Amino acid sequence: MSLVLVNGVIYSDRGREEAITIRNGRIVYVGSNEEALEIGGSRARIIDLRGSVVLPGIADAHVHLDELGLSNYILDLRGVKSIGELKERVKQARDEGRIMKGWILGRGWDQELFKERRLPTRDDIDQVCPDIPVLLIRVCGHVAVANTKALEVAGVMGKKVSPTAFEVDSKGIPTGVIFEDGIEVIMRKIPKMDVREKVEVISNALNTLASYGVTAVGFMSCTPDSFEALQILRKQGKLPIRVMVYFTSDMMKYLKRIGLRGGYGDDMLRIMGIKIFVDGSLGGRTAFLRRPYSDSNTRGVLRMSKAEIRSILEEAYSLDLQVAIHAIGDGAIVEALGAIEEAGLDGSHCRIEHASVVDEDIIKMMRKTNVIAVVQPHFIISDWWIVRRLGDDRARWAYAFRSMINAGIRVAFSTDAPVEPVNPWLTIYAAVTRGEMEGIELYKYTVSEKLSLEQALECYTSGSRIALGLREMKLRENALADLTIVDRDPYAVSTFDLKRIRNVATIVNGKVVHIAL
Ligand SMILES: [Zn+2]
CATH class of the missing domain: 2.30.40.10 (Urease, subunit C, domain 1)
Known part of the structure; x- marks a missing residue:
């Protein structure tokens, strides 16, 4: 018909x-x-x-379907203005029984907005919820706070812990502030959902995306249970949009063992690649910079050496898997590009996720290696504090989308949902206006990086589709x-x-x- x-x-x-x-x-x-x-x-x-x-059809090249689908169960803490309000929200969730698998989970807080101007600690959360484990992830996803109960359940209290994963006080006791791998340690303790629950969560996310006009997505850091849910939905004919899957990097050895290669699947559901992390986030000062942050003497965290990146790239390449490389700071991007170059790979098999802080030389190197830049324009509005963190010179090169396009780099758009809102028109708006109406400080440093509407739509349609291994899309x-x-x-x-x-x-x-x- x-x-x-x-x-x-x-x-x-x-x-x-x-x-x-x-x-x-x-x-x-x-x-x-x-x-x-x-x-x-x-x-x-x-x-x-x-x-x-x-x-x-608009395509969102980088989303987290599992976390997006959980938004019904997870407290949305974006815009919370104080630690007092954060505590109030946890108390409310506890009173209303918004408890998932025995945990209270939240996401989206940003201490930059808190009137206390500090990170929340386990003591803060204990005051309103001492008996149910609580994990509240920062807006960037790379920093979190847990209460004492959660740290106990995870077996962290009273143990010697890695200070890069768990912040400790002068006595070596965890403060409840958690970074990167530490978040994983806690998350592993949250009981898994059964298949039926997982199918519901993933389906919820896909239908939300479809309702906003998104026709295809790249599912980043997909786990086996989410992949199973996707296959069930596909078999039931209930996959509304195309899903290109990027597994967590530890999955590569299993794929290899059973001989599953990148490209397996069809135009609705396909194994595309894996996702790796070279650094963290600017918000958490864990993005890796070549020079220290302007508002702190740290350079951030390099989570993988160039040699490690290279060996993963080579292995992935041999399995036809594309590699989505999370690199936000200029230091991390340089390491990633160096690894691609040393491995002698054509960068079109690699995507740099975020590529937030660059400069003219990095842009040249990106062009030379032929990588795809998968960017999130709405960060321009969310990261309103970025100039203070990077300083004037580097701010000029934050989210430099127009310079990338002018240099001939393939740029794809995404939201990193639930990090940024799913609605593509907020992304396009941010790329075209760059926070002018919101009074974003970065605006005056990067006016020249504004995109035209045509460019923004091109990035969101053909750009994203190519990043996802789909064909370009024209109305013909x-x-x-x-x-x-x-x-x-x-x-x-x-x-x-x-x-x-x-x-x-x-x-x-x-x-x-x-x-x-
Ligand atoms: Zn992401």
């Missing part, structure tokens, strides 16, 4: 058209209403778009029918209204997976 979309605004290769006919997952016609209906035949499903605007005959349909014309609204654009329908592989027309 055909699907015919009429009375729309469609920017095709040939200019503005009004209708599309879709059959067997592909666009078979773009043009006039009459002809689209004619080609669709008498049994076609017809959707009257009533002036809605059809765009090539024979293209895959992945469409994002919105309520108003992004080319006709003011740039400041871009964030008000709403998705009204989403079509993936020729199927309507969301409609609110």
